[in-house]
Amino acid sequence: LRQPAGADPFRFKDSPLFSFINSLSPIEPLKSAYSGNGLQAYHQSLNVTSVSSIFTSPHHNAHKESKLSKSSFADYTENELCMEDGTDKNKSPTSSTAVRLFACTSTITRESHTMITCSVNEGIVDPPKGPNDFPQPGRFDSGSPDHNTAPCHGVSVRSDLKQDKCPKLETVQTTNNTVEKRKCLFSSDMQLQDGCQPAKENNEVMGCEWEDLVSVTSGELLAFDSSMDQHHTGVQLAVNNAESCGYLLSKLAGGADISDRTHPATSSQAYYHEMVVGEDKTENGQLFPEDKKTILSEEIQDNINEENACIPLGCKVETQQRGVRRRCLVFEAAGYSHRTVQKESVGDLSFSTCKGKSSAQNHRNPGKTPSPHVFRGIGLHLNALALTSKDKMACQDPLATALVPSLKTEQDVHGNLLSAGGNFVHSGSGLLDLQMDNDDCSVGGFLGNDHNSSQSSSPPKKRRKSDNGDDDSCKRCSCKKSKCLKLYCECFAAGVYCSEPCSCQGCLNKPIHEEIVLSTRKQIEFRNPLAFAPKVIRMSEAGQETQEDPKNTPASARHKRGCNCKKSSCLKKYCECYQGGVGCSNNCRCETCKNTFGTRDVAVSAENEEMKQEGDQTESCEKEKENDQQKANVHSEDHKLVELVVPITPPLDVSSSLLKQPNFSNAKPPRPCKARSGSSSRSSKASETVQSRKISKVGDSVFIEEMPDILREPSSPGIVKTCSPNGKRVSPPHNALSISPNRKGGRKLILKSIPSFPSLAGDTNGGSAICSSDSATALALGPS
DNA sequence: GAGTTTGAAACT
DNA sequence: CAGTTTCAAACTC
Numbered sequence: 097l098r099q100p101a102g103a104d105p106f107r108f109k110d111s112p113l114f115s116f117i118n119s120l121s122p123i124e125p126l127k128s129a130y131s132g133n134g135l136q137a138y139h140q141s142l143n144v145t146s147v148s149s150i151f152t153s154p155h156h157n158a159h160k161e162s163k164l165s166k167s168s169f170a171d172y173t174e175n176e177l178c179m180e181d182g183t184d185k186n187k188s189p190t191s192s193t194a195v196r197l198f199a200c201t202s203t204i205t206r207e208s209h210t211m212i213t214c215s216v217n218e219g220i221v222d223p224p225k226g227p228n229d230f231p232q233p234g235r236f237d238s239g240s241p242d243h244n245t246a247p248c249h250g251v252s253v254r255s256d257l258k259q260d261k262c263p264k265l266e267t268v269q270t271t272n273n274t275v276e277k278r279k280c281l282f283s284s285d286m287q288l289q290d291g292c293q294p295a296k297e298n299n300e301v302m303g304c305e306w307e308d309l310v311s312v313t314s315g316e317l318l319a320f321d322s323s324m325d326q327h328h329t330g331v332q333l334a335v336n337n338a339e340s341c342g343y344l345l346s347k348l349a350g351g352a353d354i355s356d357r358t359h360p361a362t363s364s365q366a367y368y369h370e371m372v373v374g375e376d377k378t379e380n381g382q383l384f385p386e387d388k389k390t391i392l393s394e395e396i397q398d399n400i401n402e403e404n405a406c407i408p409l410g411c412k413v414e415t416q417q418r419g420v421r422r423r424c425l426v427f428e429a430a431g432y433s434h435r436t437v438q439k440e441s442v443g444d445l446s447f448s449t450c451k452g453k454s455s456a457q458n459h460r461n462p463g464k465t466p467s468p469h470v471f472r473g474i475g476l477h478l479n480a481l482a483l484t485s486k487d488k489m490a491c492q493d494p495l496a497t498a499l500v501p502s503l504k505t506e507q508d509v510h511g512n513l514l515s516a517g518g519n520f521v522h523s524g525s526g527l528l529d530l531q532m533d534n535d536d537c538s539v540g541g542f543l544g545n546d547h548n549s550s551q552s553s554s555p556p557k558k559r560r561k562s563d564n565g566d567d568d569s570c571k572r573c574s575c576k577k578s579k580c581l582k583l584y585c586e587c588f589a590a591g592v593y594c595s596e597p598c599s600c601q602g603c604l605n606k607p608i609h610e611e612i613v614l615s616t617r618k619q620i621e622f623r624n625p626l627a628f629a630p631k632v633i634r635m636s637e638a639g640q641e642t643q644e645d646p647k648n649t650p651a652s653a654r655h656k657r658g659c660n661c662k663k664s665s666c667l668k669k670y671c672e673c674y675q676g677g678v679g680c681s682n683n684c685r686c687e688t689c690k691n692t693f694g695t696r697d698v699a700v701s702a703e704n705e706e707m708k709q710e711g712d713q714t715e716s717c718e719k720e721k722e723n724d725q726q727k728a729n730v731h732s733e734d735h736k737l738v739e740l741v742v743p744i745t746p747p748l749d750v751s752s753s754l755l756k757q758p759n760f761s762n763a764k765p766p767r768p769c770k771a772r773s774g775s776s777s778r779s780s781k782a783s784e785t786v787q788s789r790k791i792s793k794v795g796d797s798v799f800i801e802e803m804p805d806i807l808r809e810p811s812s813p814g815i816v817k818t819c820s821p822n823g824k825r826v827s828p829p830h831n832a833l834s835i836s837p838n839r840k841g842g843r844k845l846i847l848k849s850i851p852s853f854p855s856l857a858g859d860t861n862g863g864s865a866i867c868s869s870d871s872a873t874a875l876a877l878g879p880s
Numbered sequence: 881g882a883g884t885t886t887g888a889a890a891c892t
Numbered sequence: 893c894a895g896t897t898t899c900a901a902a903c904t905c
Contacts, residue, residue, distance in 0.1 A: 575900065583889055584899050620889095627889090663886065669902055670886045 572598035580605035581616040583627055588613070591628055658683025658696075666691035 573580060573587045573594060580603040583589045587598060587605055594605045604612050620627045658681055664670040666680050666689045673680045679694015680686055689696040
C-alpha cells in the first residue's frame with residue numbers, strides 16, 4: 097500500500113493507494129498502525145478499532161495511541177504520505193494530511209447522517225474528564241474518548257491541509273458530496289479542536305500533550321476516519337464528539353455560533369444549510385476574520401511545528417474553523433451546538449474568544465476546559481433526559497445545565513447568553529442537546545441532585561455533575577440480547593448511539609446501522625409515542641436559567657409515566673422517579689412510596705386538590721388559567737415534573753428530541769413534593785380534562801417554544817387558551833393531541849401532534865428539529 | 881467480578 | 893388491558 101516516499105504527491109489522488117485506502121474498511125487498532133507500515137497499518141488501525149478500543153479511555157488511550165500514532169504515524173505519513181505535496185513531503189503535516197485524506201475520503205463516502213447523530217451524542221458525552229481535562233485538546237487528539245473526535249480530526253485535518261497545503265487534496269475533497277462535506281465538517285471540527293487544542297495545550301498545558309495531540313491527530317485521524325467510515329458514526333463517538341463539539345461550538349460561539357444562538361430557530365437550520373452548502377466560506381468568514389485566521393493558523397502552526405513539527409497548522413486552523421461551523425451546524429441542528437458552545441465557553445472560552453486570538457491563548461485557559469468533562473456518559477436514563485438535567489439521556493440535562501452555565505459564561509463573554517439557551521431549546525438542536533444532555537447527565541447524575549446543581553446554575557457545577565454523577569457518567573449500556581435496539585438499552589432509550597463506553601453485545605445502535613435504529617425507534621414510538629420521551633423533565637429553573645422565557649419553562653419536571661415500584665420504596669435507582677430526582681406523582685403506582693423527592697401520596701393529594709379546582713373551572717378559560725398556574729406552581733414545586741408531552745421524545749433523532757431537553761435541563765432539582773402536574777393527569781381520570789389542560793399547559797409552553805410557528809398558530813384557533821404556567825398558552829396541539837393521560841390512547845395522538853419533536857423522523861430531516869415532518873404534518877393537518 | 885434483585889419494557 | 897416474560901440496570905456480596 098505504501099507509496100514510495102518519493103511518489104508524486106499529486107498523483108496521490110489517482111494513485112491506487114488512494115483508492116485502496118478509500119476502499120479499505122477500517123479495522124485494525126492503532127497499534128497495528130504502529131507497528132505496521134504506513135498506510136495499511138493506518139487503515140487497519142482506523143478501521144479496527146472499534147472506536148472504543150481506540151478511544152476508549154479517552155485519556156489514557158488517547159495519549160498512548162496518540163503517541164504511538166505520532167511516531168508511527170508521523171513517520172510513515174511523512175515518508176509515504178507526504179506525497180501529496182511534493183514540496184511538503186518533508187513536512188510531516190503533509191504526509192499526515194495525505195493519510196487523513198484517505199481516511200476522509202472513506203469517511204466521506206459514507207453518509208453524513210451518522211455524523212450528525214454522532215456529534216450529538218458525543219457532544220453530550222463530553223470528555224469525561226475532570227474539569228481539568230482541559231486537555232480536551234489533548235483528549236481529542238489523543239483519542240479522546242470519543243471516537244468521533246479522532247475521526248473528525250482526521251477529516252478536519254485533511255481539509256486543512258487541503259486548503260493550505262494541499263490544494264489538490266482539497267479539490268478532491270470538494271469533489272465529494274455535501275455529505276462528504278458534512279463528514280468533513282466533523283473532521284474539520286476535529287481539526288479545529290486539534291489545531292486549537294494543540295496550540296492551547298502547548299501554551300498552557302504542555303507541549304507534550306500537544307505533541308500527543310498532534311501525533312494523535314495524525315494517527316487518530318486515521319483511526320477516526322476508519323471508525324467513522326465503519327460506523328459512520330459518530331455516534332459513538334458522540335462522546336468524543338461532544339468534546340470536539342464543544343470546541344467547535346466554542347469557536348463557533350465566538351463567531352457564528354453566537355449569532356446562531358441569537359436565532360435559535362433558524363440557527364440550527366441555517367446552520368445546517370451553511371454546512372451543507374458552503375459552509376466553508378461562511379464559516380470561516382464568520383468565525384474568523386481572515387486576518388485572525390491567518391494568525392491563528394500561523395500561531396498554531398508554530399506551536400505545532402515546535403512540538404510536532406508535523407502538522408500544517410495553517411490549514412488546520414482554517415479547517416478548524418470550518419469544522420467548527422460545520423459541526424456547529426450539525427450540532428446546532430441538534431441544538432447541541434449551543435451546548436457545546438457553552439461548554440466550550442466554559443471550558444474553553446478561549447475558543448470562541450480565541451478565535452481571534454491565538455489558539456495558544458485558548459489553550460492556556462486550560463482551566464476553562466470544558467469543564468468537567470465528566471463524562472457524561474450516556475448512560476443515563478431517559479429520565480435523566482427528561483429531567484433535562486437528568487443525567488442519563490441526556491446528559492442533556494446535565495449538559496443543559498452544564499450548557500446553561502457554560503452558555504452563560506459564553507454569553508457573558510459574547511454577550512449572548514441565555515438566548516442561546518433558548519435557542520437550544522428552540523433550535524431543535526435537539527439531538528445535540530440531547531446528547532449533550534446525555535453527557536451531562538451521565539456525568540452528573542441524574543438524580544435531582546445533580547440537576548440542581550446543574551440547573552442551578554453555576555456553570556461550573558454543571559460538569560461536576562458528572563462528577564457527582566455516578567461513575568455512571570462514563571457508563572453506558574451493557575446490553576446483550578436487545579442489540580441495543582430496545583428501550584432496555586439506555587443508550588437507545590436516550591436516543592444516542594452506543595459508543596465505546598458501552599459494553600454491549602451485538603449492538604446495532606450505531607451510526608452504521610442508522611436505518612435500523614431509526615426504524616426500530618419509530619416502531620417503538622409508534623407503539624408508545626412517549627417511549628423516548630424523557631421520563632422526567634425538569635423545567636423549573638430551566639426557564640429561569642434560560643432566562644429567555646421564564647415561561648417556557650418547562651415546568652419543572654415531569655414524570656412521564658410514573659413508577660411502579662414495589663420493593664424499592666422509590667428510594668433506589670430502580671425507581672425512575674427517584675433516579676430522575678423527581679418525586680412520585682399521581683401517575684405512579686408505587687407501593688410504599690418513600691421517594692425523598694416527593695412521595696406519591698402527597699403528589700396525589702395535591703393534584704386532587706388542583707384537579708378539583710380545575711375541574712370546577714375546567715370550562716372557563718379563566719379557571720383554566722388559574723388551574724394552570726396552580727398546576728404550574730405545583731409542578732414546579734413538586735416534581736417539577738412537567739409533562740412535556742410529546743415533545744419530550746427525543747429520540748435518536750437527536751435533532752428534535754434533544755433540543756427540548758436542554759431547556760429542561762435547566763430545570764431545577766426536583767422538589768419533594770407533591771405531585772407533578774403532568775403526571776397528575778393520569779391520576780385523576782375524572783379530572784382528565786383538567787389534567788389535559790394542565791398538560792396542555794405545560795406542554796404548551798414547551799410546545800410553543802418548540803413548535804413551529806405554523807403549527808402553533810393554526811392549531812391554536814380552536815384551542816383553548818391554556819395558560820401555561822408560564823403564562824404562555826399554547827393550545828394547539830393539545831386538543832388533538834391532548835396530552836391527556838399519557839398512558840392511554842391519547843398519547844399517540846398527542847405525540848403526533850407534538851410537532852416539535854420529531855423524533856426519528858427528524859433524523860431524516862436532519863435539519864430542523866422542530867419541524868419534524870411527521871409530527872409537524874400531523875399537527876398541521878390535524879390539529880384539530 | 882459474579883450473582884441477585886428490581887422494575888421497566890416487551891410480549892402474549 | 894392484564895398477566896407474563898424478558899431484559900438490563902441497580903444493587904449486594
